[in-house]
Amino acid sequence: MSNDAIPLQSGPVFRIDKFVVPAEARPExxxxxxxxxxxxxxxxxxxxxxxxxxxxxxxEFNVVTLVEWASEQAVASAAEFVKKKFAEEGFDPVAFTKNAGVRSDQGFYRIA
Incomplete structure (x- = not known):
């Protein structure tokens, strides 16, 4: 989860990440x-x-992830938690996707 800035508003926030994943890397x-x-x-x-x-x-995107958050505050809190958890685990999501040959398009969304 990146620390992309989103304007403060009320209501749910959706994180949608779209990926182009090579067939051999897809299961992992x-x-x-x-x-x-x-x-x-x-x-x-x-x-x-x-x-x-x-x-x-x-x-072109063959894997999509979606997370619905109650608010921007929940997103910010989770971003810090995930960053810390990944560091503790020694997991680098950027390196993982790069090594797997994955391309992505990531962003935050609201109901239009």
Missing amino acids: FIAQMHRIQQTLRTWPGCQRTYVLDQTGGSG
Whole structure:
């Protein structure tokens, strides 16, 4: 989870990350995304999480993760927690995705 700045507003915040994952890296990548989201589900303010694996269509992104947060405060709190947890585990998400040959598009969203 990055520390991208989002303007303070009320209501839910969605973190949507889209990935282009090579076939050979897909099982390990999806397992890692599930592990991360299992941790996020325990954090206050996390409403729901999904790891989506493309089964059809022509889009270039074949794995998508979605996390719904209750507020921006919950996002900020979780970002610090995840950063610390990754450091304790020695997990570098940037290196992991780069080594797997994964490209991503990540951002925060609100209901339009």
